Amino acid sequence: MQKMILKKYVPNLGNEGDMVTVKEGYARNYLLPRKLAVPAGEGALKVVAQEKRGREARILKEQTDARVLAEKVSGANVTVTKRADEDGTLYGAVTTAEIVHALLGAGFPKFNPDSVHIHVPIKKVGDHAVEVVLAKGIAAQLKVAVQAAV
Missing domain, CATH: 3.40.5.10 (Ribosomal protein L9, N-terminal domain)
Incomplete structure (x- = not known):
């Protein structure tokens, strides 16, 4: 041995x-x-x-660093614009990549799309909550406002 x-x-x-x-x-x-x-x-x-x-x-x-970033992300609101019909139903669900792009536009660092967890597919216009996992055991809730594109 x-x-x-x-x-x-x-x-x-x-x-x-x-x-x-x-x-x-x-x-x-x-x-x-x-x-x-x-x-x-x-x-x-x-x-x-x-x-x-x-x-x-x-x-x-x-x-x-993840805890500090989680505090910032928790209070953040990001907006995603997608095409929708008159009823407010989106033609395609909001993807994690679109949320990451919206976070980037809001001044946050680039996140891995796998770190964004959408528990219920976002298929309607309105406010939705998603979870962003920043490190093992550290996650933040993020508000995503979905607007209909004109």
Whole structure:
């Protein structure tokens, strides 16, 4: 058996930075050639600990930035203009890309369209609520006003 420190996530084994004990053949034939792990030694342990501290600091900064941005997004209203009939029914539902474009026009940074969650398809003119996920566990409610194009 050999102790290894994982450099990347390995399914059914562990995450980046984990110290695992594996059979020597698995380490020699799979983990080491693919650069998924390094042998656990004094130097490797120090490097992994330093990388882990850096990763934790980066995650903490990202979450702090996401909380600040969530406060701004929560109070924001964006407007999307789409073609609609006389009854106010849209010819096509509002997409996440259109909401991201409206946020960009309102002065917000570019969001990934996958981070915008529309729980009920927006197919009518009026005010609607959507959720914007900014980081793991941090989300904001956004008001989207849909107007009929003239």
